[in-house]
Amino acid sequence: MPRLMTASTKLLLLAVALxxxxxxxxxxxxxxxxxxxxxxxPAIGPFIxxxxxxxxxxxxxxxxxxxxxxxxxRPKHVVQYVTLFAVGHSITLLLGVxxxxxxxAYFIDAIIGLSIVYKAFENIDGFKRVFGFEPNTKxxxxxxxxxxxxxxxxxxxxxxLSENGLVINIISFNIGVEIGQILALSAVFLILSVWxxxxxxxxxxxxxxxxxxxxxxxxxxxxxxxxxxxxxx
Amino acid sequence: xxxxxxNSPPSSKNILVASGISLVVALIVLFxxxxxxxxxxxxLGTGELFGLNVLGLEENPFEEQLIVHKTDSVEFIxxxxxxxxxxYLLDMDASMLxxxxxxxxxxxxxxxxxxxLGEEYAESFEQGNGDSRMGSFHAPFTGIxxxxxxxxxxxxxxxxLYSSGFYVNSTVFRDGGSYERELGAVTD
Numbered sequence: 001m002p003r004l005m006t007a008s009t010k011l012l013l014l015a016v017a018l019x020x021x022x023x024x025x026x027x028x029x030x031x032x033x034x035x036x037x038x039x040x041x042p043a044i045g046p047f048i049x050x051x052x053x054x055x056x057x058x059x060x061x062x063x064x065x066x067x068x069x070x071x072x073x074r075p076k077h078v079v080q081y082v083t084l085f086a087v088g089h090s091i092t093l094l095l096g097v098x099x100x101x102x103x104x105a106y107f108i109d110a111i112i113g114l115s116i117v118y119k120a121f122e123n124i125d126g127f128k129r130v131f132g133f134e135p136n137t138k139x140x141x142x143x144x145x146x147x148x149x150x151x152x153x154x155x156x157x158x159x160x161l162s163e164n165g166l167v168i169n170i171i172s173f174n175i176g177v178e179i180g181q182i183l184a185l186s187a188v189f190l191i192l193s194v195w196x197x198x199x200x201x202x203x204x205x206x207x208x209x210x211x212x213x214x215x216x217x218x219x220x221x222x223x224x225x226x227x228x229x230x231x232x233x
Numbered sequence: 234x235x236x237x238x239x240n241s242p243p244s245s246k247n248i249l250v251a252s253g254i255s256l257v258v259a260l261i262v263l264f265x266x267x268x269x270x271x272x273x274x275x276x277l278g279t280g281e282l283f284g285l286n287v288l289g290l291e292e293n294p295f296e297e298q299l300i301v302h303k304t305d306s307v308e309f310i311x312x313x314x315x316x317x318x319x320x321y322l323l324d325m326d327a328s329m330l331x332x333x334x335x336x337x338x339x340x341x342x343x344x345x346x347x348x349x350l351g352e353e354y355a356e357s358f359e360q361g362n363g364d365s366r367m368g369s370f371h372a373p374f375t376g377i378x379x380x381x382x383x384x385x386x387x388x389x390x391x392x393x394l395y396s397s398g399f400y401v402n403s404t405v406f407r408d409g410g411s412y413e414r415e416l417g418a419v420t421d
Binding site: 117120121124125126129130206210211213214217218221222225226229230 | 243244245247248249251252254255256258259260262263267268271272273274
């Protein structure tokens with residue numbers, strides 16, 4: 001039974017990594033997009049919702065967080081790392097939009113893909129065993145948080161956001177992102193906790209993280225291709 | 234790749250091999266499937282092989298029409314609480330440009346009815362109050378497409394509509410009746 005479970009979990013991971021390709025370009029779309037453009041003035045509720053939705057449906061952020069908490073067994077440590085990540089992306093989300101930093105969205109999304117590769121490589125002890133040293137994991141999560149925040153900022157900047165109520169709206173979006181993150185993380189942590197009760201967790205952690213790394217490479221490759229072949233927004 | 238013995242940590246060789254495989258798998262998927270399907274590039278010919286190239290085609294901004302387009306200008310005078318409905322017969326994917334201006338505020342409802350299905354399948358695109366609207370319209374289905382205007386004020390209002398498009402003719406619905414208007418091609 002445990003064997004079966006890990007097999008299916010691995011399949012699920014692979015499915016997430018490989019078969020969600022058509023939805024790769026993760027942006028705010030359709031009705032949400034026209035709503036964001038039409039807004040003039042503070043709209044706390046809608047922006048919180050959009051932030052949360054962006055996070056819950058954003059597998060690039062989710063895969064990275066999966067990598068981050070993969071070897072964190074205690075809720076206290078999860079909170080520590082996720083707080084570092086949240087502080088990092090909050091800084092660049094707010095600064096990016098307010099200072100109108102113009103960064104290519106595809107380029108940032110490619111780096112976000114590589115952050116997944118980095119975390120997976122760290123999880124299979126790559127730095128320790130191949131390079132003989134391990135970069136500070138907390139600093140790494142914080143720095144990648146900064147990049148993820150820039151990614152969030154580019155998504156909001158694709159729109160002509162009204163100056164009216166801009167700060168409140170960005171902060172609302174940010175709060176939404178944190179709420180969405182807590183929701184998604186709780187689900188991931190629960191699933192991991194169940195899987196951890198089986199001995200196969202450690203046995204398959206190497207393969208799982210390699211699959212995670214593949215997902216990261218794919219995301220990065222997709223975004224680099226978009227950077228090369230598609231005009232910027 | 235081989236199952237790792239749970240008692241011994243992965244060797245640096247294992248890690249490098251796994252990372253290499255990971256990168257190669259990602260590159261294979263990228264070049265064989267994602268590039269053809271998403272970006273219209275087919276470096277390995279796999280897009281052709283799996284029929285993925287159709288997904289990567291960019292939408293062509295040009296859309297061919299088979300008839301010469303027509304142009305129309307029409308004026309309605311609406312007394313207090315009078316209303317009129319004016320619709321163009323458009324095939325699916327036919328476009329038109331329009332501007333209407335009035336010398337007072339009117340309630341308007343831009344909507345369409347699919348051909349042969351009648352009012353209960355009517356779809357509304359925009360409603361509001363104003364004295365002018367300008368825009369372009371791309372017919373989502375074959376049918377009659379146009380406006381309902383109502384003067385909800387107490388003074389008489391003159392409304393003028395100008396449009397050009399690939400419509401066939403137009404129909405005026407007013408005072409419980411309706412009549413068609415023949416419209417000339419721009420080349421006539």
